[in-house]
Amino acid sequence: MKKVYYQPNLSDKEWYANKWFNTIDVYHSFDNAKRDFPNAEIGAYSGDDIENPNFIDENEEIDKLKETHEKIRTILIDNGNVEYGDCIIDEICETVGIETTSIYYEE
Numbered sequence: 466m467k468k469v470y471y472q473p474n475l476s477d478k479e480w481y482a483n484k485w486f487n488t489i490d491v492y493h494s495f496d497n498a499k500r501d502f503p504n505a506e507i508g509a510y511s512g513d514d515i516e517n518p519n520f521i522d523e524n525e526e527i528d529k530l531k532e533t534h535e536k537i538r539t540i541l542i543d544n545g546n547v548e549y550g551d552c553i554i555d556e557i558c559e560t561v562g563i564e565t566t567s568i569y570y571e572e
Contacts, residue, residue: 470518471498473505489519497522527569532556534566 470483470491475483483502491510492498498507510518520526534554555565 469509469511470515470520471495471501471507471509472515473498474508475502475505480507486521487519489515489517490521491515491518492522493520493523493526497525530564530568533563 470493472491473479473486475486480486480488485528486501492501495507495509537554537557538549541553546553549569551566558565
């Protein structure tokens with residue numbers, strides 16, 4: 466399964482007006498792209514549609530992911546599970562199709 470990422474479809478004038486945004490800049494999240502470019506149509510891309518994409522919302526997505534991992538850990542602990550380390554968190558994440566802790570942490 467290819468990961469989808471997002472970029473606003475801007476006119477030449479809009480590209481010029483948003484000099485902080487480069488042609489390789491993309492978003493992990495449609496909502497983040499829409500937040501930054503509320504009046505633009507947002508295109509969905511995958512694979513190498515955009516060469517060497519630069520994910521400008523990387524930190525936001527990692528923070529959300531860490532929060533999700535900690536919610537899973539809390540559920541395990543609150544329900545008396547003796548196993549609640551990163552290995553079990555990663556197994557659950559792989560089962561439900563979300564990124565594992567290895568995206569921000571290596572053992």
